[in-house]
Amino acid sequence: MLEIADPIELERPQDKLVRRLCEILNGYLDQPHIDDCVRAYEFSAAAHSGQFRKSGEAYICHPVAVAISLAEMRMDANCIMAAILHDVIEDTPISKAELAAEFSPDVAELVDGVTKLTKIDGISRAEAQAENVRKMFMAMTRDLRIIMVKLADRLHNMQTLGVMPSEKKRRIAKETLDIYAPLANRLGMNNIQQHLEVLSFEAMYPRRYAILKAAVKKTRGSGLKTINTVENSVKNRMSQADIVCEVSGREKNLYSIYTKMRHKKISLPDIFDVYAFRICVDTIDDCYRTIGVVHSLYNPKPGRFKDYIALPKANGYQSLHTTLIGPGGVPLEIQIRTHEMHRMAESGIAAHWLYKSDDDRQEKFQKRANEWLKDILEIQKSAGDSLEFIENLKVDLFPQEVFVFTPKGNIVKVPRGSTVVDFAYAVHTDIGNQCISARIDKQLAPLQTKLENGVMVDIITAPWARPNPLWLNFVITAKARSSIRSYLKNFNRKEAILLGRRLLEKELQAMDLHLEQVDEKRIHDLLKLIAKPSLDDLLEDIGLGNKMPFLIAKRLSQDDVHGALKLEDTQMARTAPLIIKGTEGMIITLAKCCRPIPGDAIVGFYNPGKGIVVHHNECHNSSDTRKKQANWLEVEWSQDLTTEFPAELRLEVMNRTGTLATILAAISEMNSNIENVSVADQDDKICVDLITLSVKNRVHLAEIMRKLKKLPIVVRLERVRA
Structure with missing residues (x-):
């Protein structure tokens, strides 16, 4: 045990905490292991000497408080030591190797798993947070005790969040609700999950928390009366049925009430089932007998019975759930489980250390946890970056x-x-x-x-x-x-190359050519033009759908791979101008639904009958076509454009004499021709006109729209897209 000689020193918060820790450890650890934990405390206290938390207390109080949480779960000595030392690598000059030499490699690994990555340069805060969470999860797959330390660490941080600035409080609380509370739920640690949720709710929405807490407190008198009445009724009926049990009633926590109000869009007076009762019995047989007893005592609500004993949740949770209509018509949520199931529900994965046994159910839970960890490893291997990994993980944490x-x-x-x-x-x-x-x-x-x-x-x-x-x-x-x-x-490169070769050969055959017949210089010039190091890279791109085989074949069939659009007469040149880079040698059609103009983001669709149809990237028809066919390609406007393009405007103008003449004159002053004018709707005050005009590009159109908006007769103006 820890010896503290000076009576004045007893007043220090850290000494009170370490004395409490030793009292808990005495209940389940041998003296040599307790001595190791005290040695870890002395080492950590020396390392953190002179460091203080924002609250003003000595920094060592935090790791000891974390260790106390884990000791209450009866974690092993190495885990307790790691909790006491968990910030040593991150916040002091001491290294992982020094920890391993002083204590053990196992303790050093646990501390390193919890330690954040401190030197991450050139990335955003979100990416840094994601990278730290990713590191923690990868460490967790090696040893689950790492996440136990991290959850206890996060719980104490949330309990002492009051001194932080509001913005930092909200950020930490959001991360807790996004990652740590669902993680505690996934590992079956119901007690920690509920504490984290309530503390996060208070930090994120302090005003909502205070109002809801006051409202619940106001009704607490009648609530306690209901709880006592139901508890006594259940105990009496269970005694008559000769079933030994423990009955406990409680109000739902504030976060549960808040989420229910939000999801169902109801106010607090409309929530009646704020009371939950837990009945713990000795055997599984007693659980099913108890369901019959409580259903005979109060009427069950149809469709609300769930059997999580026969079909446990993924986190190992087992219980029978039912909802009854209690005194005064108040709905009551009832959970029926064995004492062992209750320990599993409260401690989850920690029950493996808390109550070591050969029970089959615990082995099954351990197996499920290991399977989930394997899934995390698979997600990690295939994720492109930390942010993608975290997004995938969030989906998996809310089953x-x-x-x-x-x-x-x-x-x-x-x-x-x-x-x-x-x-x-x-x-x-x-x-x-x-x-x-x-x-x-x-x-x-x-x-x-x-x-x-x-x-x-x-x-x-x-x-x-x-x-x-x-x-x-x-x-x-x-x-x-x-x-x-x-x-x-990781699509097989060889398969992609073979597929690309087949697609290109098919298009070349339609032009009476074979790939072997194409001059090597022509292939070399094309590869240089499109910045591909080899023909295989080009064929792979075709096979993966990144390049259109028809366009590549068209270029290879021409003497000049840079290509030129050869049109038979000037009339055809007006209807199919050379506007798009990379589509030389093909007929180009601008989609009439969205009327794209130079400067717009565009996408092309290869239509065997129409050539390339160009849409605005945000066109609804473009989105539909992308879903239905694969013949779409990325295209861009040529830099040397001299042609004008049609654009359509929708104007809401005052219905007066001479209004249209004023509009047309203003457009004419901006060097634009009007191709068509139609009246879409009108009444005594407002007239809606659709005007198709020719413009050079988006800049030209923007200048015209700015001029029209300045006219007092124009009420509203917008460009028409599909």
């Missing part, structure tokens, strides 16, 4: 589960809204990569079908199948999304 059966009767849990493809990847990555269809309850179903509770899904695969980029439009799980992206990013 509202659907239970789906395999043909062999095994249960697979997937998030609500999951599709057949999500399920296939949940079973195995290779099955997801090769799935082509599925049978849902023995009926064929498309891959984008959303799955419902209790269905049986049989995935149909084929060895030649591969992931389709369109799947990214409907899959929702992080594993499916990251696996599809990973496959597409």
Whole structure:
């Protein structure tokens, strides 16, 4: 035990904390392990000497408070030591190697896993935060105790957030709600999750928190009366049924009430089910008997019974849930579980250290946790950067589960809204990569079908199948999304080259050519023009859909690969001007739906009958076409344009004599020709005109619009797009 000689020193907060820590450790650790923890405290106190928190207390108080949280969960000695030392590498000159030499490599690894990356240059705050979270998760896959330390660290930081500036409070609270509270839930640590949520709610919305707290407190008198009445009624009825139990009633926490008010768009008086009751019994058989007892005591609410004992949640949570109509018509949420299930619900993964046993249910929970960690590793490997990894992870941290059966009767849990493809990847990555269809309850179903509770899904695969980029439009799980992206990013280069060669040969054959017949100098000139190091790189681009085979074939068929648009007469030249770089030798059509002009972001669509049809990038028709066909390509305007282009304006003007003449005169002064004028709508006061005029580019059009807006007769003016 820690010896403190000077009585004055007893008043120091850190000494009180370490004495409390030792009292807790005495309850479950051997004396040599307690001595190691005290040695870690003395080492950490010396390292942090002279450092203070914003609240004014000695810095060492924070790591000791974190260690106390973990000691209450009965974590092992190395974990307690790591908690006491967790800021030593980050905030003092001491290195990981020194920690390993002084204590053990295991303790040093745990401390390093919690330590933030401090030297990250040239990236934004968001990227730095994402990189730190990513590092923590990767460390967590090696040792789950790292996340235990981090959650306890975050909990104490949230408890002492009061001295921080408001903006920093909100930022830390948002990160806690986004990452740490869902993570605690995912690991089954219900107690820490609820504390983090309430503290984050108070930090993010202090006024809402204060008002809601006061309103709940105001009704607390009648609430306590309801809780006592229900508790006594349940205990009496359970005693009559000879079932030994513990009954505890409570009000829901403020964050739960707040989220319910927001999601259902209701006020506090409309929320009646703010009371929850937990009944803990000895055996699983007693759980099911208890359901019958409480259903005979109060009427159950239809459709609100859930059996998480037979079908546990992904985080290992087990309980029976039901909602009853209590005294005065007040809804009551009832949770029925065994004492062991309750320990698992409160401590989650920490129960592995808290109550070491050979129980099958705990082994299953440990297995589920390990499977989830494997999924995190897969997401990490396929994520492009830290921000993408965090976005994928957020999806995975909020599972509202659907239970789906395999043909062999095994249960697979997937998030609500999951599709057949999500399920296939949940079973195995290779099955997801090769799935082509599925049978849902023995009926064929498309891959984008959303799955419902209790269905049986049989995935149909084929060895030649591969992931389709369109799947990214409907899959929702992080594993499916990251696996599809990973496959597409690492698409076999040889296959892409072979596909590109076949596509190019097909287009060349239509021009009575073969790739072998094309002069090498012509190929070399083309590769130089489009900045490709080799023919294989060009063929790969064609195979991956980055280059249009028709355009490449057209260029290779010309003597001058830079190309020129050869038109038969001047009339054709007026209808198909050379305006787009990279489409030389083809007929160009400007889409009439959006009337793109130079300066607009544009996209081209290859239509075998019309050549290249150019749309504005934001045109609705362009978006629809992209979904339906793959023959679209990125294009841009040529720099040496002299032609004028049609643009359409919609004007709301005052309905007076001479209004149209004034508008047309103003347009004419800006060196623009009017091609068409039509009246779309009019009444006694306002007239809506559609005017098609010719402009050189976006700048020219903007100048015309500015001049028209200055006219007192113009009420509203906008450019017409599809």
